[in-house]
Amino acid sequence: MSDVDTSPLPLDAWHRGRGARMVPFAGYAMPIQYEGILAEHKWTRESAGLFDVSHMGQLVVAGPEAEKGLETLLPADLGILKDGRLRYSLLLAEDGGIVDDLMATRRGDHFYVVVNGATKQGDIAYLESRLPRGVVLDHMKEQALLALQGPKAVDALSRLVPGVEALGFMTGGAFQIGGTGAWISRSGYTGEDGFEISVPGAKVAEVADLLAAEPEVKPIGLGARDSLRLEAGLPLYGHDLDTGTTPVEADLTFAISKRRRGEGGFAGWHRIARELEEGPVRRRVGLAVDGRQPVREGAMVLDADGNEVGKVTSGGFSPMLEAPIAMAYVPVASAAAGSSVTLAQRGKLFQAKVVAMPFVPHRYHRKGAAG
Amino acid sequence: MTEYYTEEHEWIRVEGDLATVGITDFAQGQLGDVVFVELPEAGREVTKGGEAAVVESVKAASDVYAPVSGEVTGANQALVDDPALANTDPEGEGWFFRLRLSDTSELDGLMDAAxxxxxCDSQ
Known part of the structure; x- marks a missing residue:
């Protein structure tokens, strides 16, 4: 077992004790897999997978100006966000580029914001430089974060946390798990029903033990986390999103609330409003690749004359479809579902078709919805 | 029949001037779930250290280098059809390709099983 030059997370020994292979990720040693990515992926889709996402940044944004301050950097309508509800949003730069993607929850008198691990220090610096005086930003370094994802996550978690089954998709609340205070929301990044569980780092091994002891639950590594979110059509920051990408190009216009589209007042609005009006030059799409060979991040998208006109930003083998799938940025003329594109990787050409995402249907727990 | 191993984690099973090549159990463990292989066609000349095959796991793509020089005499179609054989039986049913050796002295620098x-233990 080679050691990696990275910081340990609170569950480091817990992962190693369960046979995880650890790799460096976002400055931490993290489990890439336990028994194998395919098995872990399928287990999550059929039962429930436990993910350690403690590398992510958990922030509290507080103070009377917190809502207005955040609205200068996020295109979300936080004004209509009810207590205990969360929303996917984007931290934006002045030119409309995406600084990070995040989840923001209204939690009583403050907002609880979860950002990506690799970008959290930069996000904090950006927020501190841009939020009005009087807004207090607290990075809760002592909090760990677990995700329990899959169709049986609710069965396993409600045994330990009675009442948690009443949460609807994208809502959260304060609970106790094994005597430990936890903030639990019905959310995640796999396309499945599931929960995210924020607990103190000092208690997370106990909580992980409790969850992993449930018969539906197995620990799942980063490898399957990536293949699950790819199948779910969910972009990964640093790969499918970056500061050179706008929300309209990234096909994340759902994250730009109606009121904000009209009013603006957030970083990048001018460019974003223009792209909403006129359409972007390029757009993130899903690709179904012919054959069996995966086409991965960095592969080129070619036009009919062989010129590079776009890039694959995520790609791999879909365990559920048993076929290669990818996300790419393509010119809008080729972005409609059914369009054919040519890809080039290591000197080899591949044919692919633009398909609607998600590749594998979402199965979120929406209240009032059937199933 | 003699078995040799390379530092690139391939095995070579040699009878006379005919060799069968595959990846070791250690290699498949490192790669993880194999989902695709591309094997050389019969008749192709490969050179020791040159690219001979591609193996892709869920995680990543890796090249398989020819451990010795020679002419490819056949490839394992069963592995193309079911790439998971590289995980379940890497040193048996999951073989990659066969070669007619052009220079048997190239075997001299390779490792035996021990x-x-x-x-591997030092890796």
Missing amino acids: AYKSF
């Missing part, structure tokens, strides 16, 4: 085992 040397390969200590090589």
